[in-house]
Amino acid sequence: MEHFAIWVAAFLTMGIISFLYKDNAWYKLSEAIFVGISAGYWFVTLFWDNIYGKFWVGRGDDAMLYIGAFLGLLMLMRLVPKVGWISRWPLAFIVGATAGFYLINYFSSNVMRQVEDTIMPLLGTDYSATTYDMIGNIVIAVGTFSGLVYFFFSKEHKGVFGGTAKVGIFFLMITFGASFGYTVMSRMSLLIGRLDFLFGDWLGMIK
Amino acid sequence: MNARMKEILVVAVLTVFCAIMYWGKVDGWMTGFQFSFGLSMTVVILIAVSLLVILYLTLRGKLIGRRVVFLYVGISVTLPFFMSLSQEIKISPEVQTLYEGIAELPPGSVVLTAFDYDPPSAPELQPMAESFFRYCFNNDLKVVVIGLWPQGPQQANIAIEKILLDEAIAAKNLQYGIDYVNLGFQTGNEFVIQRMGSDFKSMFPTDYTGTPYNDLPLVRNIKNFSNIDYGFNLSAGYPGTVEWVQVAVDRYGLKMGAGNTAVQAPQCYPYIRSGQLVGILGGMNGAAEFELMTGTVGKGTKFMLSQSFAHMIVIAFIIIGNVAYFRGGRKQKL
Numbered sequence: 001m002e003h004f005a006i007w008v009a010a011f012l013t014m015g016i017i018s019f020l021y022k023d024n025a026w027y028k029l030s031e032a033i034f035v036g037i038s039a040g041y042w043f044v045t046l047f048w049d050n051i052y053g054k055f056w057v058g059r060g061d062d063a064m065l066y067i068g069a070f071l072g073l074l075m076l077m078r079l080v081p082k083v084g085w086i087s088r089w090p091l092a093f094i095v096g097a098t099a100g101f102y103l104i105n106y107f108s109s110n111v112m113r114q115v116e117d118t119i120m121p122l123l124g125t126d127y128s129a130t131t132y133d134m135i136g137n138i139v140i141a142v143g144t145f146s147g148l149v150y151f152f153f154s155k156e157h158k159g160v161f162g163g164t165a166k167v168g169i170f171f172l173m174i175t176f177g178a179s180f181g182y183t184v185m186s187r188m189s190l191l192i193g194r195l196d197f198l199f200g201d202w203l204g205m206i207k
Numbered sequence: 208m209n210a211r212m213k214e215i216l217v218v219a220v221l222t223v224f225c226a227i228m229y230w231g232k233v234d235g236w237m238t239g240f241q242f243s244f245g246l247s248m249t250v251v252i253l254i255a256v257s258l259l260v261i262l263y264l265t266l267r268g269k270l271i272g273r274r275v276v277f278l279y280v281g282i283s284v285t286l287p288f289f290m291s292l293s294q295e296i297k298i299s300p301e302v303q304t305l306y307e308g309i310a311e312l313p314p315g316s317v318v319l320t321a322f323d324y325d326p327p328s329a330p331e332l333q334p335m336a337e338s339f340f341r342y343c344f345n346n347d348l349k350v351v352v353i354g355l356w357p358q359g360p361q362q363a364n365i366a367i368e369k370i371l372l373d374e375a376i377a378a379k380n381l382q383y384g385i386d387y388v389n390l391g392f393q394t395g396n397e398f399v400i401q402r403m404g405s406d407f408k409s410m411f412p413t414d415y416t417g418t419p420y421n422d423l424p425l426v427r428n429i430k431n432f433s434n435i436d437y438g439f440n441l442s443a444g445y446p447g448t449v450e451w452v453q454v455a456v457d458r459y460g461l462k463m464g465a466g467n468t469a470v471q472a473p474q475c476y477p478y479i480r481s482g483q484l485v486g487i488l489g490g491m492n493g494a495a496e497f498e499l500m501t502g503t504v505g506k507g508t509k510f511m512l513s514q515s516f517a518h519m520i521v522i523a524f525i526i527i528g529n530v531a532y533f534r535g536g537r538k539q540k541l
Contacts, residue, residue: 020277045357105453117481186469188517193330204232207239
């Protein structure tokens with residue numbers, strides 16, 4: 001069984017990689033198997049973990065679970081066209097609850113804490129900043145300010161305002177470049193992982 | 208011979224080659240290849256020269272096909288597996304602070320480890336998980352594993368099983384339920400973290416094997432985040448580090464470090480400067496640095512050579528692509 005499993009994994013990996021040569025039946029088969037298995041895996045996991053594992057097993061201890069299950073059933077009403085409108089109720093609950101949850105979290109963690117950290121005293125809060133820290137603080141403050149100016153479209157980008165916006169573009173470009181570099185690194189890691197499987201785990205060619 | 212026949216022939220040859228290699232592995236006579244230092248350097252020089260040739264051809268107006276680029280990337284990733292070269296790894300401040308964060312934990316401290324990734328991200332995150340567990344078990348830290356991604360806890364089990372085979376750790380005779388626990392997966396994304404802030408047990412009534420929460424000595428007395436000494440999140444996206452910072456760190460004051468895929472790392476770096484995260488391991492590079500800090504050589508370190516080679520090839524083809532672009536543009540103007 002172990003031999004069969006590793007050959008299937010290798011067959012499907014090479015099937016996906018074969019797309020680099022050209023679109024072909026092997027690739028399509030591998031892709032279809034992946035999509036089908038993923039959907040099945042999610043269904044089984046969520047069924048046994050939630051509907052059975054959490055709701056059915058824990059229903060005696062927590063009456064709130066019945067409310068969740070009821071809302072879940074209402075969501076399924078979408079499958080019946082005549083009463084499909086009922087599914088908007090649980091959807092409204094999800095949208096409202098999530099919006100409220102995110103509003104506070106994002107405002108606190110990603111706005112207030114980051115704004116606070118952008119405007120730092122040049123010499124540090126306890127006068128211990130090194131030259132490197134000072135340069136870093138200035139770069140972050142200038143980059144944030146000029147980046148915000150670039151996205152201010154109520155005033156024409158001319159003169160000092162336009163110059164500041166241009167500085168903002170440079171900072172944005174550097175940011176996108178860094179993100180792109182990291183993305184390339186991540187994608188290469190995925191490729192490294194698969195090739196390590198093919199040459200190492202499967203063929204045993206790596207010492 | 209037409210193109211179709213050639214393709215079939217190539218696939219047949221590859222299949223036979225793979226079958227022989229696999230048979231060799233199973234039979235025991237295939238123990239792997241390792242280039243000597245001289246051969247490794249020769250290969251590197253040959254690749255560099257071939258890239259110069261491609262650059263020259265591009266300057267002459269002869270453009271290469273995209274399949275050549277794919278081939279070069281594949282070669283640059285694969286060949287370093289067999290090379291006897293090593294790469295210097297420097298510790299970055301964010302990895303240093305993460306290490307210091309766990310190094311100051313006294314033995315017996317409870318570490319919550321959230322596995323929020325699945326097998327596709329394993330090449331980057333699995334080495335981090337293994338190094339982290341190795342450090343925890345070597346230093347008598349108690350590990351509680353959870354996952355907001357369905358396959359996360361399975362990845363944790365794979366890492367734990369591997370680490371428990373280490374001689375030094377096996378000698379400690381660590382017990383499941385006492386020294387480490389895997390509470391499994393729970394759906395609900397950031398709302399799970401929110402509920403854990405008030406009651407762990409409500410989100411994880413049993414562990415991944417179905418053992419009731421109260422029957423697990425390690426977690427029996429853990430009510431919420433106030434009973435956790437350190438949090439470590441391995442994340443490949445949503446839900447992941449951002450959600451842990453927003454809820455567990457900012458609302459409940461959990462001290463936390465994170466290991467991220469390279470794609471996600473830039474999104475999380477601002478949390479270090481603001482003190483919301485103790486440190487970050489960013490991508491494979493972060494994994495390699497952490498392995499160096501913890502004194503182990505794992506796949507993070509081994510894969511870095513492939514990573515660096517692939518980057519060099521990408522940079523080379525960016526240059527070649529730009530040369531082709533500007534040359535083409537100049538031609539059009541003429």
